[in-house]
Structure formats: structure tokens, C-alpha cells
Amino acid sequence: MSDRKIPEKSVIAAEVLSNEKIAGGIIKMTVAAPQFAEEAQPGQFCNLYPAADRLILPRPVSICDAEKESGTLTFVYAVVGAGTEEFSKLKSGQSLRVSSPLGKGFRMPSGTGQKAVLIGGGVGTAPMLFLAKELKKRNIHCTAVTGFRREPFLSQELKAAGARVITTTDLPSPDYFLGTVVDCMEINEISGDCYFACGPRPMLAAVFDYVQKRGQDVQVSLEERMGCGYGACVGCVCDIREKDKDGREQIQRRKVCKDGPVFMGSEVIWS
Amino acid sequence: MTQLDQKAAEYGIDLSVDLAGVRLTNPVCTASGTFSARESGQFYDISELGAAVTKGVSAVPWTGNDTPRIAETYGGMLNSVGLQNPGAEAYRRDELPYLSQFDTKIITNIAGHSIEEYCEAVRMLNDCPEISMFEINISCPNVSEGGMAFGTDPVMAERVTSEVKKISSKPVMIKLSPNVTDITEIARAAEAGGADAVSLINTLMGMHIDLKKRRATLARKTGGFSGPAIRPVALRMVWETAQAVSIPVLGMGGICRGTDAAEFLAAGASAVSVGTAALSDPAAVVRIKSELLEYMKENGFASISELKHAFHI
Ligand SMILES: Cc1cc2nc3c(=O)[nH]c(=O)nc-3n(C[C@H](O)[C@H](O)[C@H](O)COP(=O)(O)OP(=O)(O)OC[C@H]3O[C@@H](n4cnc5c(N)ncnc54)[C@H](O)[C@@H]3O)c2cc1C
Ligand SMILES: Cc1cc2nc3c(=O)[nH]c(=O)nc-3n(C[C@H](O)[C@H](O)[C@H](O)COP(=O)(O)O)c2cc1C
Ligand code: FES
Numbered sequence: 001m002s003d004r005k006i007p008e009k010s011v012i013a014a015e016v017l018s019n020e021k022i023a024g025g026i027i028k029m030t031v032a033a034p035q036f037a038e039e040a041q042p043g044q045f046c047n048l049y050p051a052a053d054r055l056i057l058p059r060p061v062s063i064c065d066a067e068k069e070s071g072t073l074t075f076v077y078a079v080v081g082a083g084t085e086e087f088s089k090l091k092s093g094q095s096l097r098v099s100s101p102l103g104k105g106f107r108m109p110s111g112t113g114q115k116a117v118l119i120g121g122g123v124g125t126a127p128m129l130f131l132a133k134e135l136k137k138r139n140i141h142c143t144a145v146t147g148f149r150r151e152p153f154l155s156q157e158l159k160a161a162g163a164r165v166i167t168t169t170d171l172p173s174p175d176y177f178l179g180t181v182v183d184c185m186e187i188n189e190i191s192g193d194c195y196f197a198c199g200p201r202p203m204l205a206a207v208f209d210y211v212q213k214r215g216q217d218v219q220v221s222l223e224e225r226m227g228c229g230y231g232a233c234v235g236c237v238c239d240i241r242e243k244d245k246d247g248r249e250q251i252q253r254r255k256v257c258k259d260g261p262v263f264m265g266s267e268v269i270w271s
Numbered sequence: 272m273t274q275l276d277q278k279a280a281e282y283g284i285d286l287s288v289d290l291a292g293v294r295l296t297n298p299v300c301t302a303s304g305t306f307s308a309r310e311s312g313q314f315y316d317i318s319e320l321g322a323a324v325t326k327g328v329s330a331v332p333w334t335g336n337d338t339p340r341i342a343e344t345y346g347g348m349l350n351s352v353g354l355q356n357p358g359a360e361a362y363r364r365d366e367l368p369y370l371s372q373f374d375t376k377i378i379t380n381i382a383g384h385s386i387e388e389y390c391e392a393v394r395m396l397n398d399c400p401e402i403s404m405f406e407i408n409i410s411c412p413n414v415s416e417g418g419m420a421f422g423t424d425p426v427m428a429e430r431v432t433s434e435v436k437k438i439s440s441k442p443v444m445i446k447l448s449p450n451v452t453d454i455t456e457i458a459r460a461a462e463a464g465g466a467d468a469v470s471l472i473n474t475l476m477g478m479h480i481d482l483k484k485r486r487a488t489l490a491r492k493t494g495g496f497s498g499p500a501i502r503p504v505a506l507r508m509v510w511e512t513a514q515a516v517s518i519p520v521l522g523m524g525g526i527c528r529g530t531d532a533a534e535f536l537a538a539g540a541s542a543v544s545v546g547t548a549a550l551s552d553p554a555a556v557v558r559i560k561s562e563l564l565e566y567m568k569e570n571g572f573a574s575i576s577e578l579k580h581a582f583h584i
Contacts, residue, residue, distance in 0.1 A: 007312065007315050007316060007554075009313040009553070010314065010554070011314075011552065011553060011554070049552070053346060053499070054345050054346045056343065056346065056347065056348060056498050056499065056547065056550065056551045057343045057550060057551070058551070099553070224338055224339070225339040225341040225342070226341060227305075227340075227341045227350060227550050228305070228310075228549065228550045228553070230311075230313070230314070230553055231307060231309075231310035232305060232306055232307040232310045232311050232549065232550075232553075233304065233305055233307075233341075233350070233352065233550060234304075234335065234340075234352050234356075235340045235350060235352060236338070236340075236341070237335070237338060237340070237355065238338070253334055253355060258310065
């Protein structure tokens with residue numbers, strides 16, 4: 001058969017080049033992975049494998065940046081449990097097992113000169129940086145609306161990538177908008193030709209509501225507990241609305257790690 | 272010839288084994304539910320496998336359980352996938368032709384809620400020449416009816432085996448549940464029903480509680496426990512079963528390294544399956560085969576039967 005696969009994905013022991021705190025409980029890590037940096041698409045993730053024997057499952061983490069020139073991948077992660085705690089202790093020069101870029105990332109708009117709105121909540125801001133850089137290459141102007149419970153991060157990097165950045169937090173501050181990202185978009189009347197969002201599910205649902213009212217759609221990056229993280233175990237499904245060949249709507253259980261993590265807001269069963 | 276089979280030939284080591292009349296080039300197989308041809312094959316050459324044991328397939332599509340379906344535990348994991356699968360027709364159309372281009376044996380794992388459903392799935396796939404053997408899962412802890420009910424009652428286990436045997440044109444292997452007091456009783460019942468082999472262990476029933484969210488981590492509350500943490504239980508059950516029956520045993524449960532595979536072979540397994548290790552390391556199955564080969568070389572075993580006969584347990 002013509003679609004026979006020769007093994008093209010792998011897990012490598014990547015050298016950690018830097019691993020630094022950028023906000024409370026938030027770490028930015030860069031690793032050397034030239035081949036993966038070459039292949040990576042915005043919205044894809046890598047499985048990061050803890051070294052401890054007792055931690056047996058991969059930790060899926062979005063690709064925050066991929067630089068072909070330096071052959072590096074950057075991740076931004078929150079320290080929330082034993083796996084990310086272990087990653088946070090890695091020193092430069094040590095190694096970490098990293099998988100090839102996985103999943104289907106964001107679909108790039110076809111035209112140029114369009115306006116894109118990128119919405120990130122917390123660590124969901126991470127994939128927006130890589131996306132903003134790729135959109136800029138296509139001459140698409142980006143507005144990034146990023147929301148944080150407390151301390152914001154990645155704002156400078158997004159600005160350096162040419163995006164207009166509007167940041168919201170849950171704590172009163174003169175520098176930031178107080179409220180949710182959707183409140184912020186409503187008040188600032190933010191709109192574009194295309195929308196991309198990553199963050200907690202309630203935020204994604206609210207963003208979908210917002211764009212739907214404008215007769216538009218949004219590409220959302222979903223999260224689910226994963227077993228394998230590459231499509232073999234059917235552990236990570238979500239319900240997706242699809243049309244069959246006769247145009248009838250039906251609900252399918254799709255794999256977040258393989259068919260996603262990016263889906264159209266209109267396909268997702270939000271309730 | 273695959274890379275590792277070539278190496279074995281250079282070492283003068285014969286890795287091949289016989290499993291109920293089916294010749295496997297080597298004893299290292301996948302475990303049902305942790306392998307998918309297109310996805311797993313992105314990480315390694317499927318022709319390296321002794322056999323590709325595929326995900327549970329039922330006569331009609333099943334949607335499985337709600338999420339979260341996965342939880343990590345100390346040295347192990349829980350799953351409550353609930354045998355989501357697209358059904359025998361889709362398996363026949365999409366998975367089998369793809370998998371059959373590789374030089375490996377295909378063992379098709381069958382799921383059902385009733386004897387009739389098991390038989391129906393077997394009937395739908397019986398004439399597929401690509402399939403070498405059926406593995407009947409009478410031990411899934413994640414479905415409400417059928418599944419494990421057959422694997423915990425010797426009378427039912429014998430009945431489902433004999434009914435499937437009546438219609439199957441291929442060897443039938445019965446997959447046993449560890450969630451019983453005496454697994455040899457069920458193994459003997461399967462043998463009495465005409466099973467050509469037994470495979471064990473399926474997952475143990477387990478649970479995990481999310482202290483932050485203050486509820487069970489899995490939507491289904493309980494799930495199947497697998498991975499390195501269950502290995503001693505699995506090894507003990509394989510050893511007991513291999514002594515109790517005269518049909519071959521496919522051993523599994525927490526195998527992560529070549530030396531783990533050697534332990535299961537020493538305990539009486541004819542071949543082994545690697546499940547959860549493929550989640551910790553996508554190419555684990557091939558690594559384990561390679562490590563087993565090196566172990567045999569270091570210890571001067573020229574064949575699997577030499578390895579097995581060197582142990583006095
Ligand atoms: C596609 C995808 C992309 C992600 N990208 C990022 C990112 O860029 N930055 C970031 O900080 N986090 C990201 N996450 C969440 C990240 O995977 C978890 O925070 C991480 O796995 C927690 O591991 P732990 O061992 O520290 O936590 P523990 O709670 O100890 O982990 C226990 C188990 O639960 C799983 N788990 C825990 N939380 C989550 C979660 N939120 N989503 C999925 N699995 C979880 C772990 O993988 C592990 O198997 C992403 C998740 C997905 C699915
Ligand atoms: C995610 C997952 C899905 C599984 N699905 C099946 C299945 O469909 N049919 C089956 O017989 N066993 C299934 N199993 C059980 C495994 O095949 C195996 O018996 C068990 O996990 C013990 O081996 P391990 O510790 O190497 O994983 C599944 C296990 C896991 C972890
Ligand atoms: S995590 Fe295994 S299929 Fe998605």
C-alpha cells in the first residue's frame with residue numbers, strides 16, 4: 001500500500017539549554033532539537049517524559065517557539081505536579097526526553113494582509129508566540145489578548161513578534177485590563193478575520209460565544225488527560241460535531257492528541 | 272529481514288517461538304489497546320514485532336466511556352477507555368489492510384457484551400486471511416455488561432470459549448482477568464472449552480482520587496491498573512497458570528525491559544506482550560526485543576527454549 005509509514009517520529013534525549021522562571025510558578029525551557037524545530041507547526045505539542053521511574057506517562061506541552069536557525073524548541077510550563085516539578089529542576093547541560101512535534105496545529109489563513117486575533121489564557125499563551133511569529137511571516141497582523149490570574153508573561157516576546165498585546169489580569173493593576181479576556185475583547189471591540197485561542201475550557205467556550213455572535217468561528221486548542229500522547233491508546237477523546245457524507249450531523253469521539261489539539265469552536269460540544 | 276532479526280542472525284541466536292501453532296519471529300508482541308498500526312508505526316518498524324495484537328474490536332462500533340479516562344499512579348496508570356472502537360467492519364476495511372503490509376503476525380483482540388456479540392465479531396472477521404489468531408477479551412474491567420463477568424466465572428469462561436471455538440477458523444486465545452481469587456481455575460475452564468492459548472494478565476481494578484478537585488480522577492471512578500507496578504502480580508499469575516494448563520501462555524503485565532521479558536519467559540510464558548511501556552516510550556516494544564537479544568547473548572542462550580530450560584523455578 002502506498003501510505004506505508006517508515007518510522008518518522010522519535011523520542012530523543014534533548015539537551016536543556018536554559019530553564020528559567022519567568023513568573024510565579026511559570027518556567028520557560030529551551031532545548032536543542034534541530035530536527036524537531038524544523039518540523040514543528042504552531043499549535044503542535046511535544047510529549048516531555050519525566051525521568052523518575054514512578055512517573056510513567058508523558059507530559060504534553062505546547063511548542064511555545066521553534067527556531068530553525070538555532071535548532072531549538074521552547075516550552076513555557078506551569079509547575080503543577082510531580083512531572084513539571086521534576087522538569088523545573090533541570091539544569092542547562094542536562095537532558096530531557098522529548099518527542100517529535102505531535103498533533104494537528106493551527107491552520108494558517110490562506111490570504112495575506114488579514115487581521116488575526118490570538119487569545120491566550122495562562123499557560124495557554126505559550127502556543128500563541130510561535131503562532132504570532134508564523135503569522136507575521138505571512139504578513140498577517142496579530143492582536144494578542146492574553147489573560148492571567150496574577151502575573152502576566154510572554155508579553156514582551158509577543159510584542160517583539162510584532163503583535164499588539166492587550167493583557168488582562170484578575171488583580172487590579174494600572175498596567176493591565178481588569179477582567180476576563182472576553183470582557184476585554186468586548187470593551188475594546190476587538191475583532192479580526194480569524195481567531196485562535198488556547199486556555200482553560202470555560203475561557204474557550206466564552207471566546208467561541210463571542211465570535212459566534214459575530215458570525216465567525218475560532219480555532220481552539222483543547223486539553224485532555226493523555227495516555228500515550230500519539231494516538232495509540234484512545235485515552236484523550238473529545239466529542240466533535242461532524243457531517244457525514246450525506247451532510248447529516250453526527251458526534252464523533254476524536255483523539256485530542258492526534259486529530260487535535262486544535263479544533264474549530266463550532267465543532268466542539270461545549271456543554 | 273528487520274534490523275534486529277539481522278542482528279540475531281549475526282549473533283547466531285534464534286528468537287522464534289511457537290504460539291498455539293503460529294510461528295512468531297520473536298516472542299515480543301504488543302498488548303491490546305496500546306498499539307495502533309498507523310500511530311505506533313511512526314516510531315518503529317512494525318515488522319520487528321513477534322505479533323501485532325490489535326485494540327479490542329466489537330461487532331458494532333462502541334463509543335467507550337467519558338473522560339477523564341486516564342490517571343497516573345505510582346509506577347503505573349489507570350485507564351477507563353471502555354473499548355471505544357469503530358467496529359469489526361471498519362477494522363477490516365481500515366486497519367487490517369494497512370497492518371498486513373508488514374512482516375508480522377496479526378492477533379485480533381475481540382470485545383463483546385454477550386456470547387452472541389463475541390461470536391458475531393469473530394464471524395465478521397473469520398475469513399480475513401491476514402489474521403493469525405483471535406484473542407478473546409473476557410476480562411475488561413471497564414464495561415458494565417459482559418467483559419469481566421465472563422472472565423471471573425469459570426462456567427461462563429468455558430461457555431464463551433466453546434461457543435467461539437465452534438465458529439472460529441483460527442486459533443483462539445482467551446485473555447484472562449487477574450481480578451479473581453484463583454486465575455488457574457479460569458485458565459483451566461478456558462482450556463476445557465477448547466482454548467488454544469491463554470493470555471494474561473489484563474488490568475487489575477484500581478482507583479485514584481484527585482485531592483485538589485475532591486473527586487475520583489476517572490469519570491468512571493474506577494479503571495484498569497497497568498504498568499510496572501503490577502509486574503510482580505502478573506509474573507506470579509503467569510507462573511501459576513503455565514503450571515496449571517498445557518496450552519501456551521502469552522504473558523504480560525508491566526514489562527518494561529528485556530530482562531522483564533526474560534522473567535516472564537522463565538516463568539513459563541511462550542511469548543510476551545508489552546502494553547503500558549509503549550506509553551512511557553513509544554518504541555518500547557522494539558527496545559525490549561533488542562534488550563532481550565543482548566541478554567540472551569550475554570548469557571549464552573542460542574534460543575528461547577534454551578533460555579526457558581535454564582531456569583528451575
Ligand atoms: C495538548 C496539551 C498542551 C499543553 N500545553 C501546556 C503548556 O504549554 N504549558 C503548560 O504549563 N501546560 C500545558 N499542558 C498541561 C500539561 O500537560 C500539564 O500541566 C502537565 O502534564 C502536568 O504534569 P504534572 O506531572 O506536573 O502534574 P500531575 O497533576 O502530577 O500529573 C498527573 C498526570 O495528569 C496529567 N495532567 C495533569 N494536568 C493536566 C492537564 N492540564 N492536561 C493534561 N494532562 C494533565 C499529567 O500529564 C500526568 O499524566 C498541556 C496539555 C495538553 C493536553
Ligand atoms: C490504555 C489501555 C487500553 C487497553 N485496552 C485493552 C483492550 O482493548 N483489550 C484488552 O484485552 N486489553 C486492553 N488493555 C490491557 C492490556 O492489553 C494489558 O493486558 C495490561 O495493560 C497489562 O499489561 P501492561 O502492564 O504491559 O500494560 C489495555 C490497557 C491499557 C493501558
Ligand atoms: S493519548 Fe493516547 S490516543 Fe491520545
